[in-house]
Amino acid sequence: xxxxxxxxxxxFRKEGQNVTLSCEQNLNHDAMYWYRQDPGQGLxxxxxxxxxxxxxxxxxxxxxxxxxxxKESFPLTVTSAQKNPTAxxxxxxxxxxxxxxxxxxxxxNGTRLTVT
Amino acid sequence: xxxxxxxxxxxxxxxxxxxxxxxxxxxxxxxxxxxxxxxGGHPVFLIQxxxxxxxxxxxxxxxxxxxxxxxxxxxxxxxxxxxxxxYFCGGSGGSNYKLTxxxxxxxxxxx
Numbered sequence: 001x002x003x004x005x006x007x008x009x010x011x012f013r014k015e016g017q018n019v020t021l022s023c024e025q026n027l028n029h030d031a032m033y034w035y036r037q038d039p040g041q042g043l044x045x046x047x048x049x050x051x052x053x054x055x056x057x058x059x060x061x062x063x064x065x066x067x068x069x070x071k072e073s074f075p076l077t078v079t080s081a082q083k084n085p086t087a088x089x090x091x092x093x094x095x096x097x098x099x100x101x102x103x104x105x106x107x108x109n110g111t112r113l114t115v116t
Numbered sequence: 117x118x119x120x121x122x123x124x125x126x127x128x129x130x131x132x133x134x135x136x137x138x139x140x141x142x143x144x145x146x147x148x149x150x151x152x153x154x155x156g157g158h159p160v161f162l163i164q165x166x167x168x169x170x171x172x173x174x175x176x177x178x179x180x181x182x183x184x185x186x187x188x189x190x191x192x193x194x195x196x197x198x199x200x201x202x203y204f205c206g207g208s209g210g211s212n213y214k215l216t217x218x219x220x221x222x223x224x225x226x227x
Contacts, residue, residue, distance in 0.1 A: 040125065042204065042219035043159070058214070059117075090158060102147045102208060104161040105215070 003027065004108035006091050011113045013085075021076045021111045023091035030096055032074035033105065036060060037088040046089075049074055078113065085115045118143050120207050122218025130226050135192040137221035139205035146209045148181060148188045153220070154201040162190075185209075197225050 004025045013019045025032065034046040045058030049068040063082025068074055074093075078085045089112075092105040119142040129135055139148065147166040151159040163172055165181035165188060172179045178191045188207075192199055202222045206215040 040219060042122075043206070043217040045214060048214070102149075102164070102166070104149060104164060105151075105159070105206075106161070107158040109158050 004091055004093055004106055006089075006108035006111050008111060009109065011111055013113070013115050015115055016080045017115075018077055018079050019085075019113065019115075021078065021089055021091075021113070023074045023076065023108060024072055025074075025091075025093045025106075025108075026072060027093055027095075027106060028071070029093035029106070030071070031094045031103075032068065033092040033094075034058075034064070034066065034074070034076045035090045035092060037090055037110075043090065046076065078115075085113060088112050118207070118209065118216045120205060120216045120218045122205055122221055124221055125219065126222045126224075128224045128226065129195050131197060132194050135195050135199070135223055137190050137203050137205075137223075139188045139207070139218050141186045141207050141209070141216075143186070143209055145185050145207040148205055148207045149215065150179060150188075150190055151204045151206065152201050153204065157201075159204060192223075195223070195225050197227050199223060200225050 007022045031050045033048040035043045044060050046064050047066040049055035052071050055068050065077045090110045091108040094103040121140045149164045150162040153159045163179050168185050169183045170181040176193045180189045202220040204217050204220045206217040208215050
């Protein structure tokens with residue numbers, strides 16, 4: 001079955017450590033996204049990528065970094081510079097870049113990160 | 117920047133009652149998408165509206181896009197316990213093609 005795999009489901013880290021969240025898709029989608037979800041805050045865009053080797057900052061990129069070396073993979077690193085990293089992180093993909101096709105998002109199951 | 121407001125934030129209903137959630141955008145939208153997130157789950161795409169005044173139905177769910185393309189609504193007729201979850205709208209428009217999501221409406225249904 002095609003889909004988006006995020007791992008791990010739960011992740012615990014100590015404050016001051018960088019942590020990388022994995023996102024892999026086998027849908028052959030061009031665009032990939034990272035969202036952060038906090039209780040009562042909806043979905044906020046961290047980074048997005050419309051094509052391999054290219055990505056852009058979203059609305060809350062500070063303290064995060066990404067790479068897009070392969071079409072299937074879009075890992076997110078939460079750095080120690082992110083002041084409130086504890087959150088639910090969702091990776092998503094869409095067939096084409098939203099700029100031209102407004103295509104729906106397919107979400108992974110998410111990673112719940114807790115930093116203490 | 118573009119803002120999408122969604123109300124109410126919470127709604128509790130008795131099974132069989134109707135439910136409506138509303139989205140309002142600060143700018144004209146090119147399209148609006150609706151998603152449902154079950155408790156503990158991830159958002160799942162429900163529908164996309166692109167035309168002014170568009171109305172679409174999925175069984176007991178009715179989606180509307182306003183004439184000015186700045187507001188939208190999702191109406192559920194005769195709610196069931198399976199409708200429980202958070203409903204999000206996401207809109208994009210103009211040169212800002214990124215989806216901006218509302219904060220969602222959490223629906224709980226008392227059997």
